[in-house]
Amino acid sequence: MSDRDRDYIGFATLPDQVHRKSVKRGFDFTLMVVGESGLGKSTLINSLFLEDLYKNRKIPDVSERIHKTTTIEKKTMEIEERGVKLRLTVIDTPGFGDAVNCEDSWKVCINYIDEQFRQYFTDESGLNRRNIQDNRVHCCLYFIPPWGHSLRQMDLELMKRLHRKVNIVVVIAKADCLTTAEVAKLKKNILSDIREHEIQMYEFPECDSDEDEEFKQQDRELKASIPFAVVGSNVTLEIAGKKIRGRQYPWGVVDDNLLQTNAPVCIPAYHIMLAFHALRNGIWIDR
Numbered sequence: 350m351s352d353r354d355r356d357y358i359g360f361a362t363l364p365d366q367v368h369r370k371s372v373k374r375g376f377d378f379t380l381m382v383v384g385e386s387g388l389g390k391s392t393l394i395n396s397l398f399l400e401d402l403y404k405n406r407k408i409p410d411v412s413e414r415i416h417k418t419t420t421i422e423k424k425t426m427e428i429e430e431r432g433v434k435l436r437l438t439v440i441d442t443p444g445f446g447d448a449v450n451c452e453d454s455w456k457v458c459i460n461y462i463d464e465q466f467r468q469y470f471t472d473e474s475g476l477n478r479r480n481i482q483d484n485r486v487h488c489c490l491y492f493i494p495p496w497g498h499s500l501r502q503m504d505l506e507l508m509k510r511l512h513r514k515v516n517i518v519v520v521i522a523k524a525d526c527l528t529t530a531e532v533a534k535l536k537k538n539i540l541s542d543i544r545e546h547e548i549q550m551y552e553f554p555e556c557d558s559d560e561d562e563e564f565k566q567q568d569r570e571l572k573a574s575i576p577f578a579v580v581g582s583n584v585t586l587e588i589a590g591k592k593i594r595g596r597q598y599p600w601g602v603v604d605d606n607l608l609q610t611n612a613p614v615c616i617p618a619y620h621i622m623l624a625f626h627a628l629r630n631g632i633w634i635d636r
């Protein structure tokens with residue numbers, strides 16, 4: 350991974366045409382984060398966008414969680430990178446999957462997504478079309494716990510309801526808890542479930558032919574490692590005089606040198622892929 354890739358989010362490297370328009374107007378990008386409590390969602394989002402979006406959060410205790418229904422929490426911030434503005438909205442779903450009956454969790458997510466479509470459609474049919482704010486959910490980052498064997502019934506049910514409405518990117522959370530062989534097995538099982546249930550995942554497009562070989566190779570490796578196994582960290586460690594983001598354990602450090610097929614995907618690379626591809630392609634699936 351080159352230093353070039355380490356320090357920024359990646360949306361400033363969009364192709365020229367899109368870039369010119371976006372420089373003027375900026376992007377709206379809405380990311381929905383789905384997964385049970387404690388899977389490292391906030392940590393990963395903070396690592397992806399290099400900001401602390403969750404400064405003021407209060408972590409509910411167990412008794413609160415059991416009775417809690419899924420809610421929608423919206424956080425917006427503006428990030429600027431080389432003159433390109435990104436208005437990032439993260440839709441969090443606290444309480445997701447915590448209750449005994451998960452049907453409520455699906456409904457809350459689906460209703461929210463549908464409502465944003467309806468609003469956008471209404472605005473587009475109105476007179477003031479130039480100043481529409483695009484609040485549609487562009488991407489759903491779906492966290493799978495590392496301790497299962499594959500997708501659970503609850504995951505399948507939600508994905509079946511979501512996959513035609515939003516780009517789903519499945520991630521295996523806290524992948525540092527698994528060995529390389531376990532990650533490979535879990536990925537294989539997840540992919541097989543996805544195929545069997547005919548769920549559409551977001552497909553990252555071909556990278557531009559004029560990209561350099563290093564970038565193309567990285568692109569190939571990342572695509573081959575779907576569903577991404579991720580490790581999040583908001584901590585910067587100093588290892589051999591170099592500052593890196595990673596997790597320090599009694600036995601060593603997990604950092605972004607682990608970028609190989611089937612190993613946990615390094616944070617900056619994944620984050621570039623996600624922001625770059627999702628933004629470049631806008632909304633991808635048939636609606």
Ligand SMILES: Nc1nc2c(ncn2[C@@H]2O[C@H](COP(=O)(O)OP(=O)(O)OP(=O)(O)O)[C@@H](O)[C@H]2O)c(=O)[nH]1
Binds near residue numbers: 444
């Ligand atoms: N081992 C490991 N631990 C992680 C990772 N990411 C986060 N954690 C830890 O897991 C705990 C929960 O992380 P959070 O980011 O708060 O999880 P969350 O999913 O946002 O939780 P809620 O806000 O309750 O929904 C924290 O102690 C993190 O430090 C990871 O990739 N690996």
